[in-house]
Structures are given as structure tokens and as C-alpha cells.
Amino acid sequence: MTRARILPILLVVCGSAGATGLLFGGNPGAATVFLLVFALLAGLNSPLVFxxxxxxxxxxxxxxxxxxxxxxxxxxxxxxxxxxxxxxxxxxxxxxxxxxxxxxxxxxxxxxxxxxxxxxxxxxxxxxxxxxxxxxxxxxxxxxx
CATH class of the missing domain: 3.40.30.10 (Glutaredoxin)
Structure with missing residues (x-):
């Protein structure tokens, strides 16, 4: 794995973990928003934007x-x-x-x-x-x- 992909992958993993916790806590709306924010951050920090x-x-x-x-x-x-x-x-x-x-x-x-x-x-x-x-x-x- 190259250094360029580490941060976006970590953002997706952390966002998924946080969204899962919110989902099991009974808050699917917040889980969706949380996951979308982390996915957006991952996209902005990936080489795909350039x-x-x-x-x-x-x-x-x-x-x-x-x-x-x-x-x-x-x-x-x-x-x-x-x-x-x-x-x-x-x-x-x-x-x-x-x-x-x-x-x-x-x-x-x-x-x-x-x-x-x-x-x-x-x-x-x-x-x-x-x-x-x-x-x-x-x-x-x-x-x-």
C-alpha cells in the first residue's frame, strides 16, 4: 500500500466504525451523515481529486x-x-x-x-x-x- 492511500483508507475505516456505532445506537440518520462526511474527507485527501x-x-x-x-x-x-x-x-x-x-x-x-x-x-x-x-x-x- 502506498502512502498516498493510507489517509483515505483510514478515514473510510474510522467513518465506517463511527457510523456502525451510531447505527447500533439507534440513530441511522446520524450514521448516514457521519459516513458521508468521512467519505467526502477521504475523497478530498485521495489522489483521485488531482x-x-x-x-x-x-x-x-x-x-x-x-x-x-x-x-x-x-x-x-x-x-x-x-x-x-x-x-x-x-x-x-x-x-x-x-x-x-x-x-x-x-x-x-x-x-x-x-x-x-x-x-x-x-x-x-x-x-x-x-x-x-x-x-x-x-x-x-x-x-x-
């Missing part, structure tokens, strides 16, 4: 051709989730690298952040930007055509 990740080398190569920013992220990161949600549909136009799946991506993030794996780190035109404003990232996208 566009498909690629390797750091492939992202660099693609970015050199199409001039789109590269976003280094990891599942469970609140700031990464904030960036992803605030970018909306524009997020699909960036190149996403999951640093927990790609050691080269993690190394690039550490090199850009004084040895720390601080994400999201967005690389635009070869320059890293740590936890940038989503509106700024959107402005860095080349015009769609």
Missing part, C-alpha cells in the same frame, strides 16, 4: 514544449488541495508530479526548498515558486488554442 500524475522528467520535457507550469504535490497536502480546487478546470492544463510516487520529483522539490519537501511547488519557466496563489498560477498558463 489530474493524472506524470514523472518529473516527463513533466520537464512536456513543459519545455508547451510552456505549461509543472506542479509538484503530494496527497493529503491541504495547500495542494486548495490549489487544485481553486484552479478548477484549469488544473488539467498543468503538469502534475506526485512527489510520493516520483523520487526525482521529490529531489527537485528539496533542491528548490532548502532541503524541505514543501508542496505545492510550481515551476514556471524553470523557476520554482512555493505555495503560490492559485490566481497567479492560472495567469501563468499559456492561452488555450
Amino acid at each position: 489530474p493524472r500524475s506524470i514523472g518529473a522528467a516527463e513533466a520537464r520535457d512536456r513543459s519545455a514544449v508547451d510552456h505549461r507550469p509543472v506542479v509538484y504535490w503530494r496527497p493529503g497536502c491541504t495547500y495542494c488541495l486548495r490549489l487544485r480546487l481553486r484552479l478548477g478546470r484549469s488544473a488539467r492544463r498543468l503538469h502534475w508530479v506526485d512527489i510520493w510516487r516520483d523520487p526525482a520529483g521529490a529531489a527537485e522539490v528539496r533542491a528548490a526548498n532548502e532541503g524541505n519537501e514543501t508542496v505545492p511547488t510550481v515551476v514556471v519557466a524553470g523557476r520554482p515558486h512555493t505555495n503560490p496563489d492559485p490566481a497567479w498560477v492560472r495567469a501563468q498558463l499559456p492561452p488555450s488554442g
